[in-house]
Amino acid sequence: xxxxxxxxxxxxxxxxxxxxxxxxxxxxxxxxxxxxxxxxxxxxxxxxxxxxxxxxxxxxxxxxxxxxxxxxxxxxxxxxxx
Amino acid sequence: xxxxxxxxxxxxxxxxxxxxxxxxxxxxxxxxxxxxxxxxxxxxxxxxxxxxxxxxxxxxxxxxxxxxxxxxxxxxxxxxxxxxxxxxxxxxxxxxxxxxxxxxxxxxxxxxxxxxxxxxxxxxxxxxxxxxxxxxxxxxxxxxxxxxxxxxxxxxxxxxxxxxxxxxxxxxxxxxxxxxxxxxxxxxxxxxxxxxxxxxxxxxxxxxxxxxxxxxxxxxxxxxxxxxxxxx
Numbered sequence: 001x002x003x004x005x006x007x008x009x010x011x012x013x014x015x016x017x018x019x020x021x022x023x024x025x026x027x028x029x030x031x032x033x034x035x036x037x038x039x040x041x042x043x044x045x046x047x048x049x050x051x052x053x054x055x056x057x058x059x060x061x062x063x064x065x066x067x068x069x070x071x072x073x074x075x076x077x078x079x080x081x082x
Numbered sequence: 083x084x085x086x087x088x089x090x091x092x093x094x095x096x097x098x099x100x101x102x103x104x105x106x107x108x109x110x111x112x113x114x115x116x117x118x119x120x121x122x123x124x125x126x127x128x129x130x131x132x133x134x135x136x137x138x139x140x141x142x143x144x145x146x147x148x149x150x151x152x153x154x155x156x157x158x159x160x161x162x163x164x165x166x167x168x169x170x171x172x173x174x175x176x177x178x179x180x181x182x183x184x185x186x187x188x189x190x191x192x193x194x195x196x197x198x199x200x201x202x203x204x205x206x207x208x209x210x211x212x213x214x215x216x217x218x219x220x221x222x223x224x225x226x227x228x229x230x231x232x233x234x235x236x237x238x239x240x241x242x243x244x245x246x247x248x249x250x251x252x253x254x255x256x257x258x259x260x261x262x263x264x265x266x267x268x269x270x271x272x273x274x275x276x277x278x279x280x281x282x283x284x285x286x287x288x289x290x291x292x293x294x295x296x297x298x299x300x301x302x303x304x305x306x307x308x309x310x311x312x313x314x
Contacts, residue, residue: 050214051133054206058222063305066229070312 006046012039026072034065128278128287134216138293142271145218146256149300153253156307163311184234192234199227207298211287217294221301228306232313242310249303256296259289 013036020033037060044053112120119136129135137145207220231238263272273293279286 051131051216051219054215054219055222058219058226059305062226063222063229063309066233067309067312070309074312 002046006043009039009043009046013043027069030065030068030072033068034061037061037064124281127273127290128281129211129290130281130287131211131213131216133214134210134294135287135290137216137218138210138290138297139271139273139288142260142273142293145297146260146271148218149253149256149297149304152301152304153249156249156304156311159308159311184236189234192230196227196231196234199230200224203227203298203302207295208284208291210294211290212284217297218301220294221298222305224298224302225305225309228302229309232309236313240306240310242307245303245307245310249300249307252296252300252303256293256300259293259296263289 016032016036016039020029020036023029023032037056041053041057041061044050044056119132119140123129123132123135123140127135127139129139203220203224205220206215206223207217210216210220228240231240259275260271262275264270267274271293273288273290276288276292278288285291
């Protein structure tokens, strides 16, 4: 049961990571990268490391995503990446 | 040609990692170091959470180094993104520009959620020696609350100077406690300068809660400074 759950979460990390690379819309790609971070945090909880998970959820999927979004807006590349 | 080279590199990594994965087997017994930590942290330091005990006491100097790295990041982001002293772009771009302030949804949501986020961050910091969490994690949670606050109130009450001073003071007190440990206890950042107290209560584990609070304030303020730099 637990192993299936871990595999599912790790698969989600992979899928959202690939989406972050493939998507043309920069905003969507960045949100997808944040999602990968969030799934990574979930996998840490499943692997019994809640301390690390907390830092990953707050920094990886919260602060880092926001900083990238600010950077995207500042550089004016908010639509697509040609 | 270039693609072939990249494929070759990826295949090489695949071979290396396949070897690692194939040779992995879960440990059935704890290593000597892990056993030492698991018995010594609750007995000697009085901290129920072994991870925080290690991070703040045994590896306290490493944690100080980590915070110093974070400080350098904040400083270098400030150097790179520093705006000219003459112009004031941040208020203009936040209020004017395309004429979009924070939406009603963000503002009302922030009013409901912000106190909860800050409360949770403070709880994680204060209970670092008892349950999962600690100064670093709690500081990150507080910083994400500050981030929401900056999004919801672009002209809000948070000033860059206030954050910098808070961060600096927390760092100074952190090092002072470290030096006190050298004078009154076994070494730099030794947590035995305060009595251990009852195991498992909020005020226990020597100086660990105090160091955890200072660490949380410092990390929270540092991350907030970085976000503030990007916003302006």
